[in-house]
Amino acid sequence: MRLYEFEGKELFNKFKIPIPNGRLASSPSEVEKIATEWNKPLVLKSQVLTGGRGKAGGVKVVENPYDARTTAEELFELKIKGYPVEKLLVEPKLKIQKELYVGVTIDRVNYKVVVIASSEGGVDIEEVATNSPEKIYRKSYDIDEEFFRFDAVEVAKQIGLQSQHVKDAALIIMGLVRLFKAYDAKMVEINPLVLTAADALIAADSRISLDDDALFRHPELAEMGIEKRHEEGEMTPREQQANEWGIPYLDLNGNIGMFPGGAGFGIMGNDFIEYYGGKPANFMDSGGGPSPERLAKMLVLLDDNPNVKAIFGARFGGISRCDDFATGVIMFLKEHGLSKPMVTRMTGNVWQEGVRLFEEAKKENPELFEHFEFHGIETPIEEIAKRAVELASEQEGGK
Amino acid sequence: MAILVDKNSKIMVQGITGRAGSFHTKRMIEYGTNIVGGTTPGKGGQVVEGRPVFDTVIECVEKTGADISAIFLPAAFVKEAAIAAIRAGLKTVVVIPEHIPIHDMLLVRKEAMAHGCTVIGGNTAGIITPGEANLGIMPDIAFTPGRVGTVSRSGSITYYIANTLTDSGFGETTCVGLGGDPILGSTFDEILAKFEADEKTKAVVLTGEIGGVYEERACEQISNMSTPVIAMIGGIFAPPGKRMGHAGAIVEGKMGTAKEKLDALAGAGAHPAKTFLEIPKILKKLGV
Numbered sequence: 001m002r003l004y005e006f007e008g009k010e011l012f013n014k015f016k017i018p019i020p021n022g023r024l025a026s027s028p029s030e031v032e033k034i035a036t037e038w039n040k041p042l043v044l045k046s047q048v049l050t051g052g053r054g055k056a057g058g059v060k061v062v063e064n065p066y067d068a069r070t071t072a073e074e075l076f077e078l079k080i081k082g083y084p085v086e087k088l089l090v091e092p093k094l095k096i097q098k099e100l101y102v103g104v105t106i107d108r109v110n111y112k113v114v115v116i117a118s119s120e121g122g123v124d125i126e127e128v129a130t131n132s133p134e135k136i137y138r139k140s141y142d143i144d145e146e147f148f149r150f151d152a153v154e155v156a157k158q159i160g161l162q163s164q165h166v167k168d169a170a171l172i173i174m175g176l177v178r179l180f181k182a183y184d185a186k187m188v189e190i191n192p193l194v195l196t197a198a199d200a201l202i203a204a205d206s207r208i209s210l211d212d213d214a215l216f217r218h219p220e221l222a223e224m225g226i227e228k229r230h231e232e233g234e235m236t237p238r239e240q241q242a243n244e245w246g247i248p249y250l251d252l253n254g255n256i257g258m259f260p261g262g263a264g265f266g267i268m269g270n271d272f273i274e275y276y277g278g279k280p281a282n283f284m285d286s287g288g289g290p291s292p293e294r295l296a297k298m299l300v301l302l303d304d305n306p307n308v309k310a311i312f313g314a315r316f317g318g319i320s321r322c323d324d325f326a327t328g329v330i331m332f333l334k335e336h337g338l339s340k341p342m343v344t345r346m347t348g349n350v351w352q353e354g355v356r357l358f359e360e361a362k363k364e365n366p367e368l369f370e371h372f373e374f375h376g377i378e379t380p381i382e383e384i385a386k387r388a389v390e391l392a393s394e395q396e397g398g399k
Numbered sequence: 400m401a402i403l404v405d406k407n408s409k410i411m412v413q414g415i416t417g418r419a420g421s422f423h424t425k426r427m428i429e430y431g432t433n434i435v436g437g438t439t440p441g442k443g444g445q446v447v448e449g450r451p452v453f454d455t456v457i458e459c460v461e462k463t464g465a466d467i468s469a470i471f472l473p474a475a476f477v478k479e480a481a482i483a484a485i486r487a488g489l490k491t492v493v494v495i496p497e498h499i500p501i502h503d504m505l506l507v508r509k510e511a512m513a514h515g516c517t518v519i520g521g522n523t524a525g526i527i528t529p530g531e532a533n534l535g536i537m538p539d540i541a542f543t544p545g546r547v548g549t550v551s552r553s554g555s556i557t558y559y560i561a562n563t564l565t566d567s568g569f570g571e572t573t574c575v576g577l578g579g580d581p582i583l584g585s586t587f588d589e590i591l592a593k594f595e596a597d598e599k600t601k602a603v604v605l606t607g608e609i610g611g612v613y614e615e616r617a618c619e620q621i622s623n624m625s626t627p628v629i630a631m632i633g634g635i636f637a638p639p640g641k642r643m644g645h646a647g648a649i650v651e652g653k654m655g656t657a658k659e660k661l662d663a664l665a666g667a668g669a670h671p672a673k674t675f676l677e678i679p680k681i682l683k684k685l686g687v
Contacts, residue, residue, distance in 0.1 A: 106501060106505070106582070108581070108582060108611070108612050109612050109616060111505055111508045111509065111582070112505075113505070142505075142509055143502055143505035143506050143509065144506055144509065181502070184500055184501070184502050186501060211500055211501045211502070212498075213474060213498040213499065213500045213501070214500035214501070214502065214503075216475060217475070217500075261555050262553060262554060262555040263553065263579065264551070264552060264553020264554065264555045264556040264579070264608065264633065265553065265555040265556060265559065265633075267608050267609060267633035267634045267637055268556060268559075268606075268608070268631075268633035268634075270634075270636060270637060271633060271634065271635050271636050271637075271673075272674060274635070274636040275673055275674060280636075283637070288497075288554075316538075316541075316555050316558040316559060316562075317538055318524055318536060318537055318538045318554050318555065318558055347540070347541075347558075347562065348538040348540055348541065348558055349538040349540070351540070377540075377562070380563075380675070380676055381559060381675065382674050382675065382676050
């Protein structure tokens with residue numbers, strides 16, 4: 001879970017990492033008020049949950065209150081990679097002597113925590129790593145190992161700092177390491193760490209990503225107003241609906257509605273459709289052991305989507321049961337109705353029972369099954385994918 | 400022979416009195432899995448499915464000789480449970496629940512390395528050695544004893560692959576679910592090394608997916624193996640997945656996309672498959 005810059009800086013402050021004296025504003029008039037009060041050159045920084053805001057024009061320097069207001073008006077109109085700008089962080093403009101980089105993250109290959117530092121800050125650190133890897137310094141340690149002051153001093157020396165700056169930077173690095181541990185972070189980053197003209201080190205930006213799965217042990221974050229959030233840019237209305245229903249869902253630009261079971265086959269099933277010449281309209285993950293109600297909702301998302309011309313369904317009952325699957329599909333057929341062709345296959349845990357439920361329901365209400373083909377273990381899943389592609393192109397051809 | 404678990408394994412269940420724990424204990428026993436007991440602190444002395452319940456892992460090990468544990472507990476308790484099992488000297492610990500905090504798994508992995516224990520998961524469907532033991536939550540319908548091993552991130556993919564191997568007459572030695580969490584107790588290379596050492600396993604099917612770094616780690620192992628490896632990666636056509644961010648990307652380099660993973664694995668000598676149905680064809684060609 002990514003934090004806003006201002007939230008990250010609040011956490012920096014808790015760990016005694018120096019930050020600019022900034023204030024948050026949600027309207028141009030607030031910005032103007034702050035600018036009038038402070039009466040000096042300011043930076044207006046768009047608060048969005050994405051990188052690259054500088055390049056997108058989301059950070060502006062202003063010289064006076066009038067300038068501040070008009071620039072703020074422009075910024076509040078801005079959308080950065082789909083994120084609307086709702087808040088600006090207003091900070092005094094720093095006089096920069098040098099920009100550095102310091103971050104802490106997880107090295108998943110080696111199961112270590114790693115402190116990364118560079119003498120080249122304020123730029124895309126990935127580019128630095130690619131173009132001048134010698135300018136990146138790394139120091140790894142185990143999650144339960146103490147990261148000592150002398151380790152931090154070593155990092156500071158390695159990025160070219162000297163005398164008092166070494167000491168100051170070491171304290172900042174220690175703070176970052178403690179914050180990383182204390183809040184179950186996946187990544188904490190100061191880019192740039194600015195050495196000011198007045199010889200002070202200050203965190204000019206913050207980038208923090210926390211582990212969603214560990215939020216339960218940090219109730220104090222919610223008290224600070226930091227709650228679990230959706231990290232993607234603007235969601236489509238369907239993605240929003242799915243999100244409200246708790247269903248992992250992404251709109252894609254094809255015409256085959258994907259109703260594939262768990263995330264593993266959710267990803268692979270989309271590939272199968274492409275191999276047979278089709279285009280998936282979405283990615284979806286039912287989660288482990290979905291309830292019939294949830295399955296019915298998943299189908300509603302697909303059936304209501306005008307881009308969907310045919311639906312591909314698959315269920316391999318592991319932790320879930322095929323009778324629940326059939327019950328969910330039948331619930332959908334009865335309550336909502338299927339308006340486009342659908343082909344599905346069930347196997348695994350009690351699949352025969354699922355097929356039996358379908359057959360019974362079909363006998364009772366044959367009209368509901370007009371567009372619905374179901375298969376059991378006898379048909380390979382590849383055949384189902386091919387059939388879905390066929391059905392979709394028949395529909396497209398018929399128009 | 401098989402890897403990790405067989406008919407002689409003595410398996411205990413951590414969280415055996417819980418809803419998921421007791422339900423799956425029953426299922427595992429019905430399959431013929433040798434479940435010897437379980438733990439739930441405060442419920443020592445109870446009996447679940449005819450198996451004794453203990454307060455601690457150490458007691459359970461002393462009384463039953465358990466050598467493998469399956470954890471059926473909420474994610475928040477996994478760190479404690481796994482480390483208790485590792486320190487009690489168990490050889491293998493299987494973490495079924497999902498969403499284990501990353502920092503917890505880093506610590507669990509470190510403990511496991513220090514004690515020579517194999518941790519599988521989190522978010523795994525488990526391990527099955529068909530005809531001998533079904534450890535976890537996999538449906539047994541897909542599996543039959545045979546000569547091909549499988550290792551996959553995802554449970555549903557494991558079922559599909561096993562289903563294909565069963566239908567085509569190859570059958571499976573052992574099927575391992577590595578798990579879907581971002582930080583896993585074991586990696587592809589480690590499981591491949593176990594298959595390589597297993598005489599009965601004539602080929603391995605490895606299935607990975609977009610994101611993460613574990614597939615790439617398998618390359619060196621594959622290039623040193625005499626047992627052929629068939630590789631499938633999900634997400635070839637998927638839009639780019641979530642990255643851990645800049646600093647994470649630096650450490651992990653350019654790893655991550657499905658295409659890059661498949662190319663890397665093929666470069667190391669694995670035989671790429673696009674669909675499940677291609678797998679038996681490749682196996683036949685290889686003379687497995």
